[in-house]
Amino acid sequence: MGISQAEQVLLIGDGAEWIWIHIPPLLARLGCPVETYQLFDFYHVTENLKVFADAAFNEEVESKEWFVKVRKSLKKGKAKILISQMDELIAVATGERCKIMVVKRNYILDAYRKGRLNYDKAINKNLPLGSGAIESLIRQAVNLRIKGNSKFWLKENAEIMLHLRCQWIAKNWDNFCGYIFNSFIKPKTA
Numbered sequence: 001m002g003i004s005q006a007e008q009v010l011l012i013g014d015g016a017e018w019i020w021i022h023i024p025p026l027l028a029r030l031g032c033p034v035e036t037y038q039l040f041d042f043y044h045v046t047e048n049l050k051v052f053a054d055a056a057f058n059e060e061v062e063s064k065e066w067f068v069k070v071r072k073s074l075k076k077g078k079a080k081i082l083i084s085q086m087d088e089l090i091a092v093a094t095g096e097r098c099k100i101m102v103v104k105r106n107y108i109l110d111a112y113r114k115g116r117l118n119y120d121k122a123i124n125k126n127l128p129l130g131s132g133a134i135e136s137l138i139r140q141a142v143n144l145r146i147k148g149n150s151k152f153w154l155k156e157n158a159e160i161m162l163h164l165r166c167q168w169i170a171k172n173w174d175n176f177c178g179y180i181f182n183s184f185i186k187p188k189t190a
Contacts, residue, residue, distance in 0.1 A: 004031035010122065011036065012131045014044040015107055020114075039122055040111040042129035046071055052104035055097040056089040075129075077120030079112045141165050 003009060009032050013019045020038075027036060050067055057063040070082050086105040093101050111117050119129055145165050146158055153161065167176040 004033070006033055008035040008037065008125065008127075009033060010127045011038045012041050012128070012134070013038075014041050015048075015111065037118070037122060037125075037127065038114070038116050039118065039129065040116045041131045042075075042119060043132065045074070045108065045111065045117070048104045048107045049074075052086060052089075052101050052108075055100040055104070056093065074117065075119045075123060077118065079108070079117040083109055083112060137169065141169055 009027075011023060023038065046067075049070060053063040053067040053070075057066060070085065074082055083105065086101070086108065090098060090101050090105060108117070122129055142162060142165075146153060146162065167173050
């Protein structure tokens with residue numbers, strides 16, 4: 001029962017640096033396996049690509065064609081080529097459109113430099129590219145049980161309830177209870 005027993009770990013987030021700065025110490029503290037992957041959420045990256053495309057092209061058809069093409073190439077691990085294409089489009093852009101394009105290119109470039117655009121590797125390992133499933137689980141496990149009208153929790157009780165709820169949702173309840181009962185019957189000695 002723990003992340004340290006996993007063969008591989010995938011961490012997905014958006015571009016918010018405040019999230020990512022906590023990752024290295026967290027991985028060390030949790031004893032994560034060597035095979036740990038970090039990805040920028042594919043949906044967030046493609047949102048930025050879409051804004052870039054809309055700023056780069058006057059015609060919606062051109063914007064959509066370019067967006068669809070680069071989205072596919074990103075999944076194939078061609079982020080470096082994508083960044084070069086973005087730079088070429090920025091070179092001929094002007095004004096406010098150029099500013100928007102630079103901001104979006106910098107977002108993609110930052111993700112690339114940090115090794116968080118390796119979608120091809122994630123696909124080859126059958127790993128998800130986005131955080132949608134986790135966000136849905138948070139809604140089910142946290143928001144529907146812990147938050148809401150007339151629901152008040154002490155922090156320590158809420159954390160316990162969340163842990164129990166996650167065990168139940170993961171269909172790990174019997175293993176979890178067995179682990180608890182065995183720890184009382186056969187306590188670890190120092």
